[in-house]
Amino acid sequence: MHEQSAAPEAKAVTIAPLQIEAGSFQLPQANRHRVLIHVSAATRSYCGQVGRHFVRRAGDIDLVPAGEEGGFEAETQFKTLELSLSPALIENVATELGSGSFGRLETRHLLRDERIEHLARALENDFRVGSPSGALFADSIGIALAVRLLELEEKEPERTSRLSDLQLKRVLDFIEAQIQTPLSLDTLSKVAGVSNSHLRTWFKAATGLTVHRYVLRRRIEKARLLLLASDFSISEVAHLTGFAHKSHLAHWMRREIGETPRGLKRTRS
Template sequence: MPAGQEGGFEAETSFDTKEVRLSPAMLEGVASEIEGDIRARRFDTRHLLRDERIEYLVRALETDQKAGSPGGTLFAESVGVALAVRLLGLDDLETDRTVRLSDAQLKRVLDYVDAHLSEPLTIDTLSRIANASSSHLRTWFKAATGTTLHRYVLRRRVERARSLILESDLSTSEVAYLTGFAHQSHLAHWMRREIGQTPRSLRRTRPGK
């Protein structure tokens, strides 16, 4: 439903709902980045619309929130941008294959991520570093690296955490803080998922342990 409009329908059976709100500013930003002024497009309230891509994105967002939002702001913003693109009907357009991140742009993004792993990373910030729109950065980064921006950041955080655990006497909570995880249980969750080990099991592999 477009902002400011009312909508609803009568259901014959019980059902669950999931509500996701996108700010008008995000929709306007994505529209202007890709296809001019959003005012050129008309939005109508639609009921009983089924879209597998939207369902997938909402489920991913819900899973992240139930896990305590380990993906943080970057993941939520990335999902928001993807939803905005879908709602605008723009992801049916073929991406111009001649357009991509230059080597210099990609290096700036990778260097910035490595230098700021302990800090919250947002799609807005990384777009400015790359000098590209947020929607283009998402598409071009995956084309260049074979993985999503959010997944790349998580992997680099896990890799940094692994090095700190093996090479220092920092506590698990200190390692989590220095690598951008909300707390040590989030760190343990993603280490187990990415490398099949937890901070505790990894410490046992250190020489002399």
């Protein structure tokens, strides 16, 4: 059930407190930019696009630009604030700031930004008491939000000159959780929230390894531990660690650590 304001669509900025039931939460394409701020306790959700679970916490922000769609599967009921901004507002502010090239916003997930959250709360508080501050207040909030969103876009090259600690942790955690399944650079880049080319460059800068080499080594290490500490067959270990077959595992294990699956099995006896 959605509880939202009846503010006219023509306004430059509107706010709608939403209560979303557990299950599928879908945002169809719209002709306005949408900023959603999670206001409930930690909510576990599943994103089919990247094939993994996320935990949304109070203050987490999702930005869905005009013309884009979004959504996820929530395990429990949750509340969010949906801010809706007209593209004309963003374009006008960008022009005034001399930042016309940033007229198009990029999709963002689980963003943390105290200024956006503060502006949203101020607009929500005014809305709750009947908007006594009038259109001027709402317009001022809308402009301030537009400025902040444009600042994020302008600072993107500097801000994302490397993977943040959180981005890197998400990628590493995803690799560990999905080590058995085929992994692609496209999937991992979506988990990190960056482009494929940036992930390739920044992942190596952060870990000293290419994405492929890191995943390979994590698979070999997990396979080594399973061979030493479990009764799984070599074929079963290969399957559990994402190798095509036991010969594939043996090839890379010999190449990377100078050991073979059979040799490791023998050390247990």
